Amino acid sequence: MAVYLSLGKDKQGNFHHIDDQKSGRGTLFCPFCDCPLIAAKGRVKAAHFRHDGETCNESLNEIPQIPAWHHFHLNYPLEIIDALKDGYQADSKSPNVFQHWKSGLHRFPRAAKEELFSRDDWTDNLTFTDTARTILGSLPLLGFSQWMRNTLQMRVHTLREAIDQGTKHRAWLEIEAHRQQAILKASLYLFEYQLADKTVIHKVGRTARAPEQRLKKTVLGL
Numbered sequence: 227m228a229v230y231l232s233l234g235k236d237k238q239g240n241f242h243h244i245d246d247q248k249s250g251r252g253t254l255f256c257p258f259c260d261c262p263l264i265a266a267k268g269r270v271k272a273a274h275f276r277h278d279g280e281t282c283n284e285s286l287n288e289i290p291q292i293p294a295w296h297h298f299h300l301n302y303p304l305e306i307i308d309a310l311k312d313g314y315q316a317d318s319k320s321p322n323v324f325q326h327w328k329s330g331l332h333r334f335p336r337a338a339k340e341e342l343f344s345r346d347d348w349t350d351n352l353t354f355t356d357t358a359r360t361i362l363g364s365l366p367l368l369g370f371s372q373w374m375r376n377t378l379q380m381r382v383h384t385l386r387e388a389i390d391q392g393t394k395h396r397a398w399l400e401i402e403a404h405r406q407q408a409i410l411k412a413s414l415y416l417f418e419y420q421l422a423d424k425t426v427i428h429k430v431g432r433t434a435r436a437p438e439q440r441l442k443k444t445v446l447g448l
């Protein structure tokens with residue numbers, strides 16, 4: 227699949243998504259090579275930025291997904307997810323069933339095993355790590371919040387190291403910082419509306435604005 231650049235950078239170093247841009251030449255630049263960008267918003271291809279000049283190679287790389295923000299599978303293949311869910315169910319049934327499930331643990335690749343399970347040295351009990359519980363959806367909200375913050379910090383740390391070693395373009399760190407800020411600034415809302423005929427409807431979503439502002443907009447939309 228072709229990858230298209232979806233983020234442009236302004237003179238001040240702020241990032242802007244293609245969705246918020248008008249079609250045509252704007253004031254944004256490629257985050258990787260500083261070439262001026264043209265917003266291409268046609269009907270056939272997904273909206274994207276085109277270089278007003280030669281397209282640089284770096285911009286052809288996909289902007290990575292952020293685990294647990296875009297999806298809860300954390301880049302694990304479906305077999306692992308399914309096996310993990312089986313294990314979780316077995317664990318909630320009885321120690322015997324779980325014992326049986328554990329005997330198939332060798333199906334997990336080593337790295338996955340280390341990330342998803344921890345073993346108590348004294349009791350030899352196997353428990354699911356917070357990462358596994360994030361996939362399973364069984365981590366309480368506070369624990370998830372902590373896990374998410376650690377994960378985001380780790381991503382920055384890893385990127386910084388790669389940039390220091392010269393294996394990654396600096397712009398990847400700036401892009402990551404921009405996206406993480408957007409995540410951390412977003413608020414989750416649950417709105418309840420009562421219509422004129424007394425029906426009640428609910429809406430769940432997230433917004434970068436104040437929820438009150440969002441509420442006004444959605445009321446207009448109804």
Ligand SMILES: [Zn+2]
Pocket residue numbers: 256257258259260261277281282283285
């Ligand atoms: Zn470029």
